[in-house]
Amino acid sequence: MIPDFTFEKTHQSGNARRGVMRTPRGDIQTPAFMPVGTAATVKAMYPEQVRQTGAEILLGNTYHLMLRPGAERIENLGGLHDFMDWQLPILTDSGGFQVMSLANLRKLDESGVTFRSHIDGTAYELTPERSIQIQKKLDSNIIMQLDECIRLPAENEEIERAMQLSLRWAERSKTEFDNAPGRALFGIVQGGDNNDLRARSAAGLVDIGFHGYAVGGLAVGEPQEVMFSVLDEITPHLPHDKPRYLMGVGKPDDLLGAVERGIDMFDCVHPTRAGRHGHAHTRFGVINLKNARHKDDPRPLDEQSSNPNCTRFSRAYLNHLTKTEEILGAMILSQINLAYYQELMSGMRIAIEQGRFAEFAADTRAGWAAGDIAVL
Amino acid sequence: MIPDFTFEKTHQSGNARRGVMRTPRGDIQTPAFMPVGTAATVKAMYPEQVRQTGAEILLGNTYHLMLRPGAERIENLGGLHDFMDWQLPILTDSGGFQVMSLANLRKLDESGVTFRSHIDGTAYELTPERSIQIQKKLDSNIIMQLDECIRLPAENEEIERAMQLSLRWAERSKTEFDNAPGRALFGIVQGGDNNDLRARSAAGLVDIGFHGYAVGGLAVGEPQEVMFSVLDEITPHLPHDKPRYLMGVGKPDDLLGAVERGIDMFDCVHPTRAGRHGHAHTRFGVINLKNARHKDDPRPLDEQSSNPNCTRFSRAYLNHLTKTEEILGAMILSQINLAYYQELMSGMRIAIEQGRFAEFAADTRAGWAAGDIAVL
Numbered sequence: 195m196i197p198d199f200t201f202e203k204t205h206q207s208g209n210a211r212r213g214v215m216r217t218p219r220g221d222i223q224t225p226a227f228m229p230v231g232t233a234a235t236v237k238a239m240y241p242e243q244v245r246q247t248g249a250e251i252l253l254g255n256t257y258h259l260m261l262r263p264g265a266e267r268i269e270n271l272g273g274l275h276d277f278m279d280w281q282l283p284i285l286t287d288s289g290g291f292q293v294m295s296l297a298n299l300r301k302l303d304e305s306g307v308t309f310r311s312h313i314d315g316t317a318y319e320l321t322p323e324r325s326i327q328i329q330k331k332l333d334s335n336i337i338m339q340l341d342e343c344i345r346l347p348a349e350n351e352e353i354e355r356a357m358q359l360s361l362r363w364a365e366r367s368k369t370e371f372d373n374a375p376g377r378a379l380f381g382i383v384q385g386g387d388n389n390d391l392r393a394r395s396a397a398g399l400v401d402i403g404f405h406g407y408a409v410g411g412l413a414v415g416e417p418q419e420v421m422f423s424v425l426d427e428i429t430p431h432l433p434h435d436k437p438r439y440l441m442g443v444g445k446p447d448d449l450l451g452a453v454e455r456g457i458d459m460f461d462c463v464h465p466t467r468a469g470r471h472g473h474a475h476t477r478f479g480v481i482n483l484k485n486a487r488h489k490d491d492p493r494p495l496d497e498q499s500s501n502p503n504c505t506r507f508s509r510a511y512l513n514h515l516t517k518t519e520e521i522l523g524a525m526i527l528s529q530i531n532l533a534y535y536q537e538l539m540s541g542m543r544i545a546i547e548q549g550r551f552a553e554f555a556a557d558t559r560a561g562w563a564a565g566d567i568a569v570l
Numbered sequence: 571m572i573p574d575f576t577f578e579k580t581h582q583s584g585n586a587r588r589g590v591m592r593t594p595r596g597d598i599q600t601p602a603f604m605p606v607g608t609a610a611t612v613k614a615m616y617p618e619q620v621r622q623t624g625a626e627i628l629l630g631n632t633y634h635l636m637l638r639p640g641a642e643r644i645e646n647l648g649g650l651h652d653f654m655d656w657q658l659p660i661l662t663d664s665g666g667f668q669v670m671s672l673a674n675l676r677k678l679d680e681s682g683v684t685f686r687s688h689i690d691g692t693a694y695e696l697t698p699e700r701s702i703q704i705q706k707k708l709d710s711n712i713i714m715q716l717d718e719c720i721r722l723p724a725e726n727e728e729i730e731r732a733m734q735l736s737l738r739w740a741e742r743s744k745t746e747f748d749n750a751p752g753r754a755l756f757g758i759v760q761g762g763d764n765n766d767l768r769a770r771s772a773a774g775l776v777d778i779g780f781h782g783y784a785v786g787g788l789a790v791g792e793p794q795e796v797m798f799s800v801l802d803e804i805t806p807h808l809p810h811d812k813p814r815y816l817m818g819v820g821k822p823d824d825l826l827g828a829v830e831r832g833i834d835m836f837d838c839v840h841p842t843r844a845g846r847h848g849h850a851h852t853r854f855g856v857i858n859l860k861n862a863r864h865k866d867d868p869r870p871l872d873e874q875s876s877n878p879n880c881t882r883f884s885r886a887y888l889n890h891l892t893k894t895e896e897i898l899g900a901m902i903l904s905q906i907n908l909a910y911y912q913e914l915m916s917g918m919r920i921a922i923e924q925g926r927f928a929e930f931a932a933d934t935r936a937g938w939a940a941g942d943i944a945v946l
Contacts, residue, residue, distance in 0.1 A: 514639045
């Protein structure tokens with residue numbers, strides 16, 4: 195008998211929530227940040243290194259995996275966990291977002307979307323049903339419904355059309371999901387920057403009933419205050435006893451502000467991508483290690499960090515590795531960024547337990563605002 | 571009082587030698603393979619991962635390091651060991667070989683060589699004295715003399731001119747080295763494919779007196795049998811009580827054949843470069859993981875290996891990582907190749923101790939000849 199997916203909210207501090215999701219692959223403490231394992235690997239990281247940063251769940255991209263190596267292939271090889279040797283929970287997206295942003299010759303209608311691979315031009319069809327089937331083949335623990343995510347700004351009429359289509363696809367996703375034992379299915383709130391449409395989307399999803407609710411269609415280029423204002427409006431419409439997931443977000447200050455507004459889960463490629471570009475996220479904010487100020491600096495990135503990569507290498511060495519574009523530079527900085535993200539989430543969780551989230555947020559923002567240590 | 575560099579030959583099996591080099595940074599069991607840390611990093615590997623493969627010494631490239639980040643900078647930062655967090659011995663080359671192969675606008679005369687950086691065109695001068703000075707600034711444990719390495723085939727007159735120049739540079743290197751405490755200085759035998767010139771080069775170097783003797787000017791495109799025949803001719807002219815280093819070599823069968831001929835040390839970028847190109851070195855020989863035969867193969871690379879990377883990932887996953895050019899593929903295969911090289915060296919050392927080198931060599935070659943496991 196496979197135990198059901200559950201979520202329990204254990205603490206609240208202001209609107210910030212502390213909880214735990216339980217899955218057959220392990221528990222996930224929330225608020226949680228999910229590193230992105232796009233093509234069955236978190237770029238430049240061994241799976242155990244990702245685990246050691248504190249991550250308890252990864253995100254896998256259905257679009258990338260269905261193209262290469264293919265969902266059926268991964269299924270035949272025992273599922274995504276064994277394929278990439280990550281035995282903890284995995285959330286997969288529906289594939290829809292990347293179809294919209296990466297694929298060629300897209301054609302969307304009521305039934306779903308057809309497109310051609312950006313890699314080799316092969317034609318594919320993605321329907322709400324097919325997306326659920328693929329995510330089951332991948333052996334995903336948290337499955338996302340297919341939705342239509344449109345670019346902002348857009349006309350209300352267009353936003354409403356996409357929101358209503360996403361609701362009908364949510365219904366079809368729920369049917370196809372068919373209460374798969376141990377797995378969770380999340381619905382996705384759409385409605386752009388229109389509060390009324392967002393509220394109607396949320397209400398429609400709650401009527402269908404999901405294990406969790408994601409806020410989609412944000413982090414697509416809008417200013418942070420627009421995103422925060424949508425969250426302020428939408429979270430009162432979401433059930434208190436279900437996890438809330440802000441998709442594709444974000445930078446550390448996005449995470450802090452969204453947890454402050456009642457969000458429980460995040461994913462973003464930013465920490466690993468920033469690492470590959472020579473940027474380190476720290477309690478001092480972002481540090482660009484390609485900057486010449488670090489060239490002769492024997493000091494570590496953060497001498498008080500508990501992360502050995504932050505203390506064992508000089509800034510001069512990290513400057514050298516990033517300037518010469520050595521793979522080790524990408525490896526070290528991806529690890530540093532993922533570890534900082536997990537440290538931030540852990541700090542938020544403890545602060546919520548202690549009922550002092552506002553204080554933690556203020557201290558963290560003050561550290562970022564103070565910036566990096568002085569130039570030598 | 572810093573202890574002197576020493577070498578002790580402890581066993582012999584046929585012409586294959588087993589020994590130990592002692593340096594203030596640690597002992598090096600020979601025959602030894604030195605991974606190459608070109609730009610102060612073994613590409614795609616953390617230093618402790620390199621150590622865990624069994625490596626006891628790294629090679630650093632003077633040419634790359636003098637250009638970026640610069641020898642004075644590394645000196646000011648405490649030397650190459652601290653810079654890259656590799657605390658065991660380091661051998662540095664003289665920079666000469668890469669000046670010849672990479673730099674622009676080279677001009678060579680009696681005093682040394684002037685050139686422009688292949689990165690930004692900056693002008694540099696490298697003399698025998700400057701090369702030693704740079705290698706000391708890097709805090710190298712085994713320093714190589716500057717020599718002139720010419721391409722084969724070449725006229726005898728040209729080979730002799732370069733060999734004689736290299737001998738005069740050897741003398742100047744010895745003077746500049748000035749018995750630096752705890753460090754070793756190696757001379758380099760030149761003379762192309764001319765046995766008489768090779769013998770005269772060796773005799774000249776032995777007259778000057780070095781801690782070890784390298785065979786240079788090989789592995790520059792000549793067939794393996796030419797290289798082996800030069801080794802057959804040259805090793806009788808080298809002192810039995812000093813280490814012998816075959817520079818820039820090679821593939822596993824090169825190492826086996828050269829140890830068979832009395833060589834003690836090797837370095838080569840091949841294992842890490844091959845790893846970045848999707849090739850794995852194993853007891854089955856070379857396996858090209860980009861080959862479609864692995865696409866659906868759930869079997870590990872080598873189920874009997876003691877290296878977890880050879881057993882925990884399927885061939886299908888390694889095929890996926892290499893086809894999608896994921897950094898993790900380069901990380902895993904670089905580790906697998908360096909670990910196999912060290913396993914091969916360790917196997918040779920044990921076989922020499924047991925007086926059964928010929929048998930070990932035959933078994934190893936039979937494994938390579940039998941090739942990979944059958945297609946599923």
